[in-house]
Amino acid sequence: MIVTAKIEEVRAVRKQDKDENWGFVPTMGYLHEGHLSLVRRAREENGRVAVSIYVNPTQFAPTEDLASYPRDLERDLALLEAENVDLVFTPSDEMMYPPDFQTAVLLSHVTKPLEGAARPTHFAGVATVVAKLFNIVQPDRAYFGQKDAQQTVVLRQMVRDLNFNLELIVCPIVREPDGLAMSSRNKYLNPDERKAALVLSRALQWARIAFEEGERDANTLRRIMTDLIIAEPLARLAYVSAAHPETLVELERIEDKALLSMAVFIGKTRLIDNLIIA
Ligand code: AMP
Numbered sequence: 001m002i003v004t005a006k007i008e009e010v011r012a013v014r015k016q017d018k019d020e021n022w023g024f025v026p027t028m029g030y031l032h033e034g035h036l037s038l039v040r041r042a043r044e045e046n047g048r049v050a051v052s053i054y055v056n057p058t059q060f061a062p063t064e065d066l067a068s069y070p071r072d073l074e075r076d077l078a079l080l081e082a083e084n085v086d087l088v089f090t091p092s093d094e095m096m097y098p099p100d101f102q103t104a105v106l107l108s109h110v111t112k113p114l115e116g117a118a119r120p121t122h123f124a125g126v127a128t129v130v131a132k133l134f135n136i137v138q139p140d141r142a143y144f145g146q147k148d149a150q151q152t153v154v155l156r157q158m159v160r161d162l163n164f165n166l167e168l169i170v171c172p173i174v175r176e177p178d179g180l181a182m183s184s185r186n187k188y189l190n191p192d193e194r195k196a197a198l199v200l201s202r203a204l205q206w207a208r209i210a211f212e213e214g215e216r217d218a219n220t221l222r223r224i225m226t227d228l229i230i231a232e233p234l235a236r237l238a239y240v241s242a243a244h245p246e247t248l249v250e251l252e253r254i255e256d257k258a259l260l261s262m263a264v265f266i267g268k269t270r271l272i273d274n275l276i277i278a
Contacts, residue, residue, distance in 0.1 A: 070184050142167070
């Protein structure tokens with residue numbers, strides 16, 4: 001496994017191996033089974049696999065957890081080595097954003113609601129860094145988790161709009177046995193908060209059951225999720241949504257599919273979760 005912080009070295013490896021298909025998994029590190037499910041899928045579908053580990057500062061607002069975001073490069077590299085990853089790219093901030101850096105990738109619509117409403121600069125940071133990583137690694141396939149549902153919609157749109165020559169593949173959410181969606185940020189939760197955090201997946205399941213029993217009114221589904229979350233004393237609701245899975249526009253009635261999603265503070269930790277119902 002080659003581990004490098006150098007763009008030229010990534011390009012050199014990519015050039016040597018240009019007849020192989022490359023699968024690419026961008027991450028911010030502190031890897032868990034959710035990340036590894038993406039790596040395994042990439043491993044199955046490609047001759048070569050690259051992973052990036054980079055906590056991208058431009059997708060964090062000044063009030064967010066950039067400084068405290070968990071990091072453990074040594075452990076991450078051991079996990080990736082065990083998955084037979086070929087190349088790990090670990091760039092520095094100086095290389096990704098030299099002092100004269102001035103470009104951003106901005107999307108006009110799908111970045112606005114949900115996470116974008118609460119985090120107005122987040123998706124510009126995500127789209128810009130992923131565009132850079134795509135240009136550096138030049139993968140044939142790139143793997144992202146459904147956990148960050150809006151991110152997959154934003155990046156799919158970017159790939160289409162900017163004609164990136166790759167296939168974007170979305171992998172299912174990996175959960176803890178009790179239903180909590182795996183996240184590097186779960187580390188912030190104390191034992192009481194960890195229990196309270198189950199309210200996210202539980203709310204999604206309650207809405208799903210109502211949908212399966214015939215409920216098609218989106219307001220009712222949003223209400224079911226909201227009521228459950230506000231009943232949890234350690235939880236503070238940021239938003240719940242029942243939206244069109246591609247446009248992310250809030251629905252009135254669910255005719256076909258819907259993306260149920262939410263952001264909830266458990267103590268100081270902001271967690272997200274989602275479920276597509278159809
Ligand atoms: P992050 O390191 O949080 O930027 O995540 C890197 C990639 O892993 C993103 O595509 C995430 O959506 C994906 N990911 C994170 N958590 C999970 C999970 N629990 N299940 C599936 N994919 C995940």
